[in-house]
Amino acid sequence: MVQIFLEDRAYDCGPGENVLDALLRQDVALSFSCKKGICQSCLMKVDAGEVPESAKEGLRDTLREQGYFLPCVCRPTTALKIRRPDDAAAYIPARVLALEPLAESIRRVFFEPSAAFQYRAGQFVNLRREDGLARTYSLVTVPGQEPYPGVDVKLMPGGRMSNWVFDGLTPGTTLDIQGPNGACTYVPGRPDQPILMVGNGSGLGALAAIARDALAQGHTGPIDLYHGTRYPAGLYLRGELSHLAKTAANFRYHPCVSGPEAGDGQRPARADDAAFADHPDLTDRRIFLCGLAAMVNGAKRAAYLAGAEITDIYADPYELQDLRHDRAA
Numbered sequence: 001m002v003q004i005f006l007e008d009r010a011y012d013c014g015p016g017e018n019v020l021d022a023l024l025r026q027d028v029a030l031s032f033s034c035k036k037g038i039c040q041s042c043l044m045k046v047d048a049g050e051v052p053e054s055a056k057e058g059l060r061d062t063l064r065e066q067g068y069f070l071p072c073v074c075r076p077t078t079a080l081k082i083r084r085p086d087d088a089a090a091y092i093p094a095r096v097l098a099l100e101p102l103a104e105s106i107r108r109v110f111f112e113p114s115a116a117f118q119y120r121a122g123q124f125v126n127l128r129r130e131d132g133l134a135r136t137y138s139l140v141t142v143p144g145q146e147p148y149p150g151v152d153v154k155l156m157p158g159g160r161m162s163n164w165v166f167d168g169l170t171p172g173t174t175l176d177i178q179g180p181n182g183a184c185t186y187v188p189g190r191p192d193q194p195i196l197m198v199g200n201g202s203g204l205g206a207l208a209a210i211a212r213d214a215l216a217q218g219h220t221g222p223i224d225l226y227h228g229t230r231y232p233a234g235l236y237l238r239g240e241l242s243h244l245a246k247t248a249a250n251f252r253y254h255p256c257v258s259g260p261e262a263g264d265g266q267r268p269a270r271a272d273d274a275a276f277a278d279h280p281d282l283t284d285r286r287i288f289l290c291g292l293a294a295m296v297n298g299a300k301r302a303a304y305l306a307g308a309e310i311t312d313i314y315a316d317p318y319e320l321q322d323l324r325h326d327r328a329a
């Protein structure tokens, strides 16, 4: 058992327990989302004590240098004095500019950050509502191609943030944003390397933006993008991607429908199954995976077993909030 000091109070952290779970168990109200060290929405800062290096993985250097760490994957072995993030360092206000319906259950939200915001297509941000509810969304715009950053939000039945985005959010609202985070982006170099992209649901937005970014940066190797949904109505950006496939000779778009209603030109399969059937040997291929965590984590393993180098696999699993503590954030 070690002690955690936060805001002049001491809390216990049990053997093997992470800092976030320990604080939630003792009724500290905190923002969090995935609880797997991915989304960074629970970010905190250490003032004294040793935070394991593994609790800083994936953080930007500027945040690491300031003592930030991820409490959801921090299992301390010594006492820690910690504090909530300085909002000025971690979150900045952003004004919602427009909400664009892309499909019945997908809405694109464009926003204007109040300070300089440099990002790459495919990175992600945490959006925080006034009441502290925070969720993670991938950036689906390409700097230089679109004037403002945007994210695609998929409506989740009973989901708190996504239902609010559909029913309560209006242009002009100010949200807080933290980020950009993550490394699921196109890195220039090896322009002839074949690229395979696999996504489901709202994972398409990030993949489409990464593909546009790659093409704009002169990528010449083939880019195959597989998007999967259960019903044809979930296939969005079809016009944009079909147009891209006509104008860029090395880009191919493969819409997939896993339910029984696949229409003309749609593969009656899951996107990952179709992609791996078409490309059984992934040696020397760059892979991008975005969407629901079960698909992304399974496809990551499958890609590695099919010959892709682990350093060539860029994956963002969209972990939903851990619901063990559904009273908080």
Ligand SMILES: Cc1cc2nc3c(=O)[nH]c(=O)nc-3n(C[C@H](O)[C@H](O)[C@H](O)COP(=O)(O)OP(=O)(O)OC[C@H]3O[C@@H](n4cnc5c(N)ncnc54)[C@H](O)[C@@H]3O)c2cc1C
Pocket: 033, 034, 038, 039, 124, 135, 136, 137, 138, 139, 151, 152, 153, 154, 155, 156, 157, 158, 159, 160, 161, 162, 163, 202, 203, 205, 316, 317, 318, 319, 320, 321, 323, 326
């Ligand atoms: C790196 C990353 C990137 C992401 N990018 C995107 C993106 O680009 N687009 C996108 O749409 N999403 C993305 N997500 C997921 C996103 O952060 C949210 O998890 C998602 O929008 C759902 O949030 P919500 O508040 O609407 O749902 P939540 O309220 O968190 O609920 C999630 C699901 O759990 C169910 N649920 C809620 N409470 C309970 C309960 N007590 N018992 C049982 N079930 C319950 C809900 O019905 C819902 O289906 C990403 C996640 C990560 C980690």
